[in-house]
Amino acid sequence: MPRGPRSLAMQTMAFCIFAMAYDLCFGYTNQCSLGHSVFFGVGAYGVVLSLLHLQSGILLGLLIAFVAGMVVAFLMGSICVRLTEAYFVIVTALFSAIFHLLSLDMTWLTGGDDGLSVTLPDISVGGVRLSLYDPMTNYYFILVFFLASYLLMRRITEAPLGKVFISIRENEKRAAFLGYDPFRYKLAAFVLSGAFTALAGSIYALTLRYATADLFGLYWSIIPIVWCLIGGVGTLVGPCIGVALMFFFQYYVSAWWTHYLILFGVLILVILRTSRKGLLGYLLGR
Amino acid sequence: MAILEVREITKNFGGLTALKDVCLSVQEGELRGIIGPNGAGKTTLFNVISGDLKPTGGKVYLQGEDITGLPPHKICKKGLGRTFQLTMVFPELTVYESIWVGINSRKEKPWDPFRSFEKDSDVSERAEELCRIVGLYEKRDELASNLSYGDQKALEIAMALSTDPAVLLLDEPTQGVSPKEAEGLIELIVELSKRMTIVLIEHSVDVVLRLCHKVTVLNEGRVIAEGSPEEISRNKEVQRIYLGT
Numbered sequence: 001m002p003r004g005p006r007s008l009a010m011q012t013m014a015f016c017i018f019a020m021a022y023d024l025c026f027g028y029t030n031q032c033s034l035g036h037s038v039f040f041g042v043g044a045y046g047v048v049l050s051l052l053h054l055q056s057g058i059l060l061g062l063l064i065a066f067v068a069g070m071v072v073a074f075l076m077g078s079i080c081v082r083l084t085e086a087y088f089v090i091v092t093a094l095f096s097a098i099f100h101l102l103s104l105d106m107t108w109l110t111g112g113d114d115g116l117s118v119t120l121p122d123i124s125v126g127g128v129r130l131s132l133y134d135p136m137t138n139y140y141f142i143l144v145f146f147l148a149s150y151l152l153m154r155r156i157t158e159a160p161l162g163k164v165f166i167s168i169r170e171n172e173k174r175a176a177f178l179g180y181d182p183f184r185y186k187l188a189a190f191v192l193s194g195a196f197t198a199l200a201g202s203i204y205a206l207t208l209r210y211a212t213a214d215l216f217g218l219y220w221s222i223i224p225i226v227w228c229l230i231g232g233v234g235t236l237v238g239p240c241i242g243v244a245l246m247f248f249f250q251y252y253v254s255a256w257w258t259h260y261l262i263l264f265g266v267l268i269l270v271i272l273r274t275s276r277k278g279l280l281g282y283l284l285g286r
Numbered sequence: 287m288a289i290l291e292v293r294e295i296t297k298n299f300g301g302l303t304a305l306k307d308v309c310l311s312v313q314e315g316e317l318r319g320i321i322g323p324n325g326a327g328k329t330t331l332f333n334v335i336s337g338d339l340k341p342t343g344g345k346v347y348l349q350g351e352d353i354t355g356l357p358p359h360k361i362c363k364k365g366l367g368r369t370f371q372l373t374m375v376f377p378e379l380t381v382y383e384s385i386w387v388g389i390n391s392r393k394e395k396p397w398d399p400f401r402s403f404e405k406d407s408d409v410s411e412r413a414e415e416l417c418r419i420v421g422l423y424e425k426r427d428e429l430a431s432n433l434s435y436g437d438q439k440a441l442e443i444a445m446a447l448s449t450d451p452a453v454l455l456l457d458e459p460t461q462g463v464s465p466k467e468a469e470g471l472i473e474l475i476v477e478l479s480k481r482m483t484i485v486l487i488e489h490s491v492d493v494v495l496r497l498c499h500k501v502t503v504l505n506e507g508r509v510i511a512e513g514s515p516e517e518i519s520r521n522k523e524v525q526r527i528y529l530g531t
Binding site for chain 2: 155156159160161163164166167170171173174175176177178179180181182185188234
């Protein structure tokens with residue numbers, strides 16, 4: 001596989017995990033979080049700091065990042081998920097801003113704007129040593145995590161839990177009168193979403209081989225909403241389509257016209273005007 | 287012993303008293319009707335019993351247990367099911383899925399991601415049975431939002447039944463549906479009342495007097511009369527409220 005498309009595919013897969021994770025929260029339980037950059041950053045720093053300070057190895061580092069995302073999402077969710085609609089959006093955005101400022105400020109831990117670089121140790125699985133500096137190994141490594149995340153999230157959304165999430169999204173009050181505690185289930189979706197977002201962040205940091213305070217920035221909170229909206233909310237495949245489309249614009253259309261974002265914005269408007277459920281919703285609805 | 291006991295419930299909204307010292311005692315197996323003019327506090331009473339509103343004063347007992355002020359999901363688990371005056375279905379779930387979700391809430395681990403949606407036979411059998419009971423078996427794969435209003439009312443009842451309640455509160459189940467559909471719903475309620483305790487709010491006094499064992503009349507937040515349909519239809523005050531004489 002040629003270099004350009006391969007590295008593009010690798011980033012796409014990392015962001016697809018992010019997009020699907022975000023939709024667990026946004027599409028499945030109707031919680032429009034603006035705080036997911038927190039989990040993305042926590043995941044990225046989780047793996048980088050584990051490698052730098054704990055010499056943990058990559059697999060354990062990813063696990064630490066995943067669990068860290070889960071814990072942070074649980075703490076943040078315990079506060080935010082009680083709030084509804086606009087209040088939820090604003091408070092999650094505040095968390096994102098707080099984490100961003102702290103990470104810029106605490107340079108001793110995060111390296112601030114410059115970030116922290118990391119050398120990736122070999123991974124040894126069953127006596128085989130793999131180096132992520134080998135491009136094809138790196139590619140398959142990410143592919144495995146992408147597929148595993150997709151299958152796990154599909155399992156969750158197609159299992160009873162996913163149906164309960166959707167019923168809460170559709171009518172929270174009715175779901176409560178069927179015996180479900182809406183807060184608990186919305187928190188569960190928030191925590192699962194945060195954990196997989198952290199995994200995406202950690203994989204992204206591994207492809208960059210560094211983490212920076214920018215990963216906590218508001219950009220990373222807004223971009224998943226865009227992915228989900230254009231691709232199709234309430235599905236797992238839709239957000240991935242959103243990621244692919246965004247990359248297409250970022251890498252191919254931008255070469256042709258620098259102000260490609262204007263085109264992209266128009267495209268978003270056209271898609272949402274045509275179908276509130278994004279591209280996938282449009283295709284399935286025909 | 288009464289299966290549902292409401293003791294001196296008072297509910298104020300700011301300065302407005304919606305319910306004042308309302309008492310209601312429903313025996314097991316009873317089909318109780320609640321009637322009253324608009325704004326009498328019928329739905330407010332249901333909201334207080336089912337946990338949607340916390341009462342200002344008074345107590346609610348279900349099967350002898352104090353459930354006053356518990357959140358709706360806990361009261362549901364204690365054995366209370368309800369429907370809503372304006373239908374509250376899950377627009378983007380099918381009939382079958384909506385009922386399935388309700389049955390699932392009674393499972394030991396309703397969240398278990400490793401249990402399959404399709405292959406849980408005791409849930410799916412019960413879901414199909416409920417589809418048949420309310421007459422929606424042929425439409426079980428329709429989205430709830432595509433159903434007629436009457437069918438949505440039937441689905442509401444099926445969803446309330448899905449949690450296997452001991453007491454079922456029905457809030458105007460025939461309101462706004464065609465006469466033919468209403469007839470079907472009334473037959474269904476009669477059928478259900480043979481197996482469970484039902485409290486029915488109904489706008490049509492005729493229906494209540496025809497079906498119910500006992501009728502409670504609310505007006506301006508107070509119970510003004512209670513008794514058998516015959517007693518109620520002879521009651522002077524009830525006649526005055528309804529006929530304005």
